[in-house]
Every structure is written in structure tokens, then in C-alpha cells.
Amino acid sequence: MISSLLTSIPFLSPPGLYLYSPPGRGKTAVADLLIHPSVSRMHFIEFMQQTHLQLHRLRNETFVVPKSRRYEHVAKHLVKTPLLFLDELEVTDVADASILTELFNAIHAQGTTVVLTSNRAPEELYKGGLNWQQFQPEFAQKLRRMCAVVDMDGPTDFRTLTTLPASDPRTPLFQPHACADSMWAELAASLGEPVSEGMSIEVAKHLSRKIRIPLSIERSGVCRFAYSEICGPQAFLSGTCYLAIASTFEVVVIDNIDEVESKDDLRRLTQLVDVLYEHRRILVCAGGGCTFDDIFRERLIEDPPSSSSSGSGQIEVTDEGGSSGRLTTMVADGFEWSATGRVGASLVDLAAGDFSTAGFDRCRSRMGEMMRGDWLDKAAVSEQSRAAVRQVVLKQ
Secondary structure (H helix, E strand, C coil): CHHHHHHHCCCCCCCEEEEECCCCCCHHHHHHHHCCCCEEEEEHHHHHHHHHHHHHHHHCCCCCCCHHHHHHHHHHHHCCCCEEEEEEECCCCHHHHHHHHHHHHHHHHCCCEEEEEECCCHHHCCCCCCCHHHCCCHHHHHHHHHEEEEECCCCCCHHHCCCCCCCCCCCCCEEEHHHHHHHHHHHHHHHCCCCEEEEEEECCCCECCEEEEEEEEHHHCEEEEEHHHHCCCCCCCCHHHHHHHHHHCCEEEEEEECCCCCHHHHHHHHHHHHHHHHCCCEEEEEECCCCHHHHCCCCCCCCCCCHHHCCCCCCCCCCCCCCCCCCCCEEECCEEECCCCECCECHHHCCCCCCCHHHHHHHHHHHHHHCCCCHHHHCCCCHHHHHHHHHHCCCC
8 A cells, every 4th residue: 555655664754745845846746656546636726625515515414414523524525545645735715724724633533644745834834824823833733743744945947847849939839819819710620620609517516606618619628718718807717617627628728818917817827727737738828919928027926924923814714614715606505605705705805825926936837837849748638639739739
């Protein structure tokens, strides 16, 4: 068993593992070596989506589970293997922070070995967030009891290394805006399918909310959005929605992508890129008058205040709260709910911590890799979709 192997490694005491570093240093690649039927592997966005959904259901079951045992039930439902691997642990809002310590207590109590990757040391998680003192240092101490903490920092972002010929453009999957319409028409022709307008997909199983897809080549799993429709403030999409898109479509085309202008824009773009990267989807972008480098021209986010000054803001979250900033709002069992108690407003609208230079750098690093031509070789898509993108976008 993989968990037994971890236990047998002398330097791993306790037997879990927490790898942290800036983006692109190889954390996920190292942790991927543990992929095995006895390992549950989830991106942290998906893990928290499932956690909040299960807590919501437990509060509305005919047979009411005592509050003291809810996290035990959630842990048993989410983790059915001896080892849990969570990629990109990031705590950005109070709804997540308010439940993570008890959730990890329950996971630990059932004997699960945990492997985690993050851009931050345990003590730096949720830095600058509301009610910080109710989350830290307890959560960091819990992680250090469960895991050996390893700093993987180094001078090189390995995603920036490429073996492409020097004559190839560095980011060929980032196209000029003028090419967008002709590129889309050529994709449809190459795939031999008509373009559908306004199809809808479900956000998640058992949820009543649906997402409208502006344009799609449905059977081949290709979709097209304007940047404002998928990441803009009026799109009302979030991590849960992006999971649904990545589960349904193999190729996502985004028009009019422009430089990131606000923290909320960056948060949404990072969530989208994280999810598409995790699912190994193909992302094709058309710049709205900008180049790829222009999108990340300057850091919009500075590191939050030091921990000693964190948590001065207070907000009351009753019970386990509702949806997190990743979920924005959820529609479950026929009604919409959120941690703020306001339809359409999540706690991230009020305040959030920890979404600083780490989130900015991770988005730039991952998106830069996805814009390269050799990403097509790594993508988990059909050969038909891969060949169509090669032919139409890369002209190969």
C-alpha cells in the first residue's frame, strides 16, 4: 500500500506529506508519483465544493446527523482510500477557514494519510483573512502533526522550460483577436460539426443550477466564451462552474481576454486556469488588443499584512456557513444559498485573505505552460480534438 510506503520512509514522521513552494517547482509532479488505486486525488477546489455540498445535505436530511458527527460523515463520504492527495491547498475565505480544522481532524481520526501541495507554508495559509485568529495557529499545528512539511523552493519555474524549436512562437495558443472568428469557423469545419448556440450544462450532480454556454461544438466537446462571459464580474461563475465546464468540454476558447485589472478578475481567472490545468484541457485564447505578457504586466496583489496584524476584521458565521468564495453561490435542493445569507453574494465579496502574489504567479505559470504548443501532447483530450487544434491553431 502507498500509505505503508510513506510510513516506511525515515524522514516522514508523521507519515503525511505537505509540499510547498512558489509555482512551477515540481510539487504536483512529485506527488503524482503516488497515483495508485489506493489514493484519492482531488484538486482543493473540487474537495471544498464536495465538502460544502455534503454539509448542506446533512443539515437537510430527514434523519438529522448530530452536529458533532457531521465532519465524520463528510470525511467518510469524501475519502474512501487510505491516502488522500489534495493539490493546491489554498485558503482564501472565512467559510472554508471555519470548517477546515474540524474536517482535517475527522480525516485524521479515520486513519487517512494526507499528501498536500501548496504555494504557502502552513502558517501562511489564510494570511490576512477575516477571523484569522480562529483559524491560525491551530490549523498549521494540525497540519504539522499530520504531515512532514517540506519546502521545495528553488530558483527555476520548470513550466518556463521548453524544448520547442526556437522558431516556434512561445505561446502559440494565444492568438490575436482578429483571428478569433475565422479560427472558430475552421475548428467547426475541421471537426465536421455544426455550432450550437446557448446550450446549458448542469453545474454539478444533484444541483439545479445550469450554466449557459454561448457557443459550442457539442459532440466534440469544444466551447467558446468571451472573457467577460466566463471570468467577468457579471458572469457569476466560480470554481464549481469551472469544474462543470472542464468535465464537459475538452477545448475551451476564450475571446477578448485582456489584462487583469482587479483582484476579483485574477481570482476568477486563476480558478478557471487551475481547473482546466488539473483536467488537462486545451485552452485557446484570443487577446483583446493585448499579448499574453500584457495580461500579467504587473502585480495587482500585494502580500497581505503580517500574521500579527491579521484577523482584525470580524464576521459571524453561524453553523458551518454556506458556500465558500469558490462556490460563490450554490443552488441546492431547489433554493439558492450562500455563506453571507445573501443570494448571489459569497463571503469573498466581503473580505478574503491569502490571495496574493502566490495566486498571481501560479496563474501566470500554469497559463503560460498551457499556451505552449507542447501542451497539446499532455492534454487529456480525444485525438480528434487534438488534431483539430494542431491543424487550425498551430497550422501543423
